[in-house]
Amino acid sequence: MVCLGELPRRRKLVRTATGSGWVEIGSFASAQTPPMPWARVGLCQFGRSHPVVPANL
DSSP states (O other), rough: EEEETOTTTTTTEETTTTOOEEEEEEETSSSTTTOOOOGGTTBBBTOOOOEOOOOOO
């Protein structure tokens, strides 16, 4: 998943292999993002919600 308008290679969210949450990967990803619940996906550091869309790889 990516935030709307963002390039997947810069920052995208992927489901962990264990299914315990989502992590950010890519060149603009936060360093060492711990797995987050679905409710946090799409929230920026300011707590604003941004649309999330499937990544087109």
